[in-house]
Amino acid sequence: MATNRAIVYIKPGVVEVQDISYPKLALGDRKCNHGVILKVVSTNICGSDQHMVRGRTTAPSGLVLGHEITGLVIEKGSDVEFMQIGDLVSVPFNIACGRCRNCKEQQTGICLNVNDSRPGAAYGYVDMGGWIGGQSEYVMVPYADFNLLKLPNKDAAMEKIRDLTLLSDILPTGYHGAVTAGVKPGATVYVAGAGPVGLACAASCHLLGAAVVIVGDMIPERLEQARSFGCETVDLRKDASLADQIEQILGIPEVDYTIDCVGFEAKGHGADAEEQPATVLNDAMNITRAGGGIGIPGLYVTGDPGAKTEAAKEGSLSVRFGMGWAKSHHFHTGQCPVMTYNRNLMHAIMNDKIKIADAVNVQVISLDEGPKGYADFDKGAAKKFVINPHGMAY
Template sequence: DMGGWVGGQTEYVMVPYADFNLLKFPDADQAMEKIKDLTLLSDIFPTGFHGCVTAGVGPGSTVYIAGAGPVGLAAAVSAQLLGAACVIVGDMIEERLAQARSFGCETIDLTQDGDMADKIEVILGEREVDAFVDCVGFEAHACGCNHGKEAPATVLNSAMSLTRAGGQIGIPGLYVTEDPGAADEAAQQGSLSMRFGLGWAKSHSLHTGQCPVMKYHRPLMQAILFGKVNIADAVNVQMITLDEAPKGYA
């Protein structure tokens, strides 16, 4: 549903509306010194940042980031850049959680059983967070003893229960209009079973959709060039050749 543009993971790409949507770096040599960081301006850094902005993250916020993939880690760094007091990242993959801890996040291992609010209370002394960012989307898995099983609505339902009343939920994680391979008929049509009434009762605000990258890429470029953020280290960027891409995906 993204307009039919083909992917960009090739040696050359055709850039639609290039006169409008490319970002010019001020100085080529300076840019090449930080190219690993600047590369992330094309997608995951603005996406993670947008998730935090739409979740209302600001100075002193407590934040839960669901998912420690590239987007989740970029969101965690973004929350720190926006002044969050405490950033908690949840995932089932220990290596990814270790990566989040490497730059100062608290983590929750979702392979372990137990109530999420209890786990948040151990870290914060409170059972809810100010801001919740879903960096997982419809490919979410169940937590605890069922981990590994598909559970497309699980992160959205956690958002309702773990975000404080009046809090905001940013949803950069992808949800689809159709998912033919889903386990049940409703999910095959993109319908998920959510406890929306809880969100209503708590007056939550939700924001989802594709990231408007150009809203953020220039200021985030400046944050990189002026040394305010080390996004490449945080998400563990490694340069590989195109030939090595299949290995990279594996």
């Protein structure tokens, strides 16, 4: 009998590699003829996974983690027409049916048919439909013809697998934040957060032609990583305000566009800053010019048991929205609809228009090294950990 191993959430701060069931082409008791089974080539640890592992969501013990997946098709259902055995594919983290109104309008992050409790679903994530995650050796993907992006030249793609593995989430997510904020050639941009999504967003801003990209964080190694590919940086441990530090770079205390790549675990400023979940949103309105835009790919949740206030535990934050209204800002929130961007970004990678693995400092690790990767990432490592379950990614 075929076996399968995966990284499983146990309790706050603890994940383990465990034996799990080999995937079936089934949704509960119902045959999933539109699905495929993948041999996982690469699967990444995401900051969104870290929120769960820190105990900052209502994720249940035993959840198989992982929503950033690249794999080989090894089995397919009878209704799958366009994906073939042996295809190398990128899996958008959004699970989408391709049939509902939102999918037909390219809003695949809020598909109406794949989650009984709310619009939108993802692999291995709390409240996102109960789908089994892909930090594993094998995984089932439904609605395969619609969801999967075939990487057309398998040999060439494997040579760039460290870059292409990022198509499942963080590169489209960072790019989405930049696009929805309004970044265009010649723009000045502030990116809050130098984790992998923030760095992917900064690289995307360069791809979109921004003149100056400023990245803010509190971890020196992450700021150094941002500088390694041409970003300016601000150190949020300093007492100087964010506006003052931006003025030192640009000569004025504002930017055209801001992207929040931090989310609900944001801290205030200064060396001894404590958690203030609305900090980034309020800063964004303060330092974005009148008429500018704010993209918010950073995660905000409706249930946060680790929050410091009762309001924040249900996602209610003290946001100074009147400032944004007065300055005619536009805001864009929510999951990235990966399929809107992943094909074009694949071509950008294959034609050397973006070196995303270098920008986010990919480190390839084994499945058994996954728990240590989680621990190192939680300490602020300036790396993007890519899990290599079968030794195929390098």
